[in-house]
Amino acid sequence: MADKLRVLKQQVCCSIDKAKDKLHGLGDAIWHHPELAYEERQAHDTLVRFFTQEQGWTVEAHYKLETAFQATWGPVSGADGESVVNVGFLCEYDALPAIGHACGHNLIAECGAAAAVGLKAALESRETWPVPIKVTVLGTPAEEDGGGKVDLLQEGVFEDLDVVFMAHPSQEDATYIPDVAEHDLVVKYHGRASHASAYPWEGVNALDAAVLAYSNMSVLRQQLRPDWRVHGIIRHGGAKPNIIPDYSELEYYLRTPSHRDLPKIKAKAEACFQAAALATGCRVELLFARNEFYEILRNHTLEGLYEENGKSLGMKFITVKDSSGSTDFGNVTHAVPGIHPYFYIGSEALNHTTEYTAASGANEAQFYTLRTAKALAMTALDVIFSPGVLDKVKKEFKEAKLREERGLRLQQAKHGEAETNKEI
């Protein structure tokens, strides 16, 4: 089996290399036309066209969300009731406002498509497999704002998948970076306009409320645990110095390593925003995003296989302990075993900078993106062809879920106690 698996892995690499110009074309088209969350119409169309033109894929455009899609290859069900192993690859493709593809989601899309194409080609080179296999590619919009994967989870889109893979551009190759839980909100202050010099006492200054809110949050930061994060911007702060602003708006991201702690950080932040309203006499509206992002639930079995495959292709992995940003793939890992490794793209530039935008559009990123796609598809082959691996992956997932749920129950019990004490 080891030899057959080696040959299949070589097939993956050859097929991806063969398709490299077409795959580069995908990433390039998306990079040249950056689109914001839920508005990725051209990226959606580009990927849908690609899978429609590739042989053997069944494509559903506008799948559950306007800019999501699904492409599948393989049997709808196994013969004689035999269960199908369904392997998923995800493509993200949203960009950031003002700075385009500064997080390299064009490369995520290319990498997901490449891995799927490579795996399909390797599978097609064999007449029999240990189990019927299905490959599913999901185009998942709005990672930077909103959380399209959470919407798709609620639509049941991930229910049939056995394992799920994607990879994210970074400064290094790492099988895991501690992505944390996050909840975002918009804060609106409503005041009253007035002439700022002639009769300022008639006004209620909404910008003052925003500034106080910003300061309250900055002061709060000192009392937060070192791995908790709060950061925000003032989106509207008035029109002219001689008009007391009757409206201001802030946007804040609140993050904790576990989603179980989000209620705590939200309560602290709410107090900061309410206090600014009280001090200035403004009315405040707190509009929390409909989706929370969860931390990644790790699967060490999948991570280990990915690392082995990556190393065989020349990747040098580092271990990252510091908490990072967040991803809606975190929520996916609470429903399906999966990995979200990070990959070097040939540049030291940092994500969310214009330098990274340049790097994610540069030719140099191509080698690293396709190498990552190869390692993902090779890992999928391990899951399919190595006896016992899928069972091990699923067992680890179940145990991690149980630990997670037990932790939640423990926290709820503690919280109940605290509430009771308060009442006494």
Ligand SMILES: NCCCC(=O)N[C@@H](CCCN)C(=O)O
């Ligand atoms: N490790 C970073 C993952 C990608 C990223 O930067 N995601 C955004 C998501 C923001 C959603 N509001 C982030 O700021 O972490």
